[in-house]
């Protein structure tokens with residue numbers, strides 16, 4: 620249990636954040652909607668004055684018919700230097716260059732002082748894809764989403780990733796927990812903390828990013844890797860998780876995971892042959908053998924309505 624003095628310090632800090640947000644045109648509510656390693660995310664509201672000044676925000680919220688936002692507060696004074704100097708700037712850069720796509724979280728505005736950075740983000744109020752898969756599995760009393768729903772959501776995920784790649788951003792941490800849903804049930808890709816930009820089409824990277832279960836084998840083997848092709852592997856893991864409610868390869872330790880992957884992919888419940896074919900096309904050990912995003916978008920399991928796949932808003 621927190622001591623009285625700790626609770627009092629937290630209360631004072633929160634009031635400071637409320638004041639700083641108000642000075643910047645946002646009403647910070649006490650409803651915490653999530654927390655990360657160095658951040659807390661609260662529900663907030665844009666004031667009328669703010670809506671009159673900020674075109675990005677006003678045009679987006681008008682279509683949503685509400686004034687709610689997610690305010691991510693990062694305690695930069697407490698976070699490690701590597702985070703504030705490397706990962707946070709990458710996240711902000713990626714959110715700025717991926718603006719504006721229906722399936723990527725929007726960064727409306729940022730304000731900061733010597734203690735904190737505030738990111739004012741589009742609100743995705745219906746939790747993440749993992750929670751959605753689990754809740755649906757419980758309701759159906761059968762693991763995974765129905766293929767029709769999985770197809771509708773996966774199309775949006777592919778569209779979001781294609782948009783990122785088109786503007787030169789590789790995500791490098793694609794997983795169900797980083798895919799949020801908004802109040803209308805639209806996919807919103809988030810968490811660009813590991814994202815990186817690449818200028819050369821085939822340039823290789825060497826940093827280990829992401830979660831083991833979703834990580835491409837070439838990264839697990841500490842090889843130089845192509846970020847776009849590594850994202851394709853993660854998409855295969857996500858689709859498998861959507862239709863089966865399980866992860867294709869289960870192992871926590873990176874060095875053991877590669878052996879699990881090499882044992883091959885198994886489907887332990889009935890999945891349509893087209894869906895299996897798409898998953899197998901993505902989960903290819905050799906990066907260059909993986910289906911490209913255009914091939915994924917036009918794969919027979921993804922049809923019909925492929926015309927919407929590369930649509931930008």
Ligand SMILES: Nc1ncnc2c1ncn2[C@@H]1O[C@H](COP(=O)(O)OP(=O)(O)OP(=O)(O)O)[C@@H](O)[C@H]1O
Nearest residue numbers: 652653654655656657658660689740741742743810
């Ligand atoms: N725009 C948003 N709308 C709704 N909820 C959000 C939004 N952004 C983040 N969240 C919630 O807040 C949680 C923390 O988000 P944040 O981006 O700080 O953490 P993270 O980067 O996933 O965590 P970590 O720092 O551990 O990697 C998310 O898991 C999600 O539940």
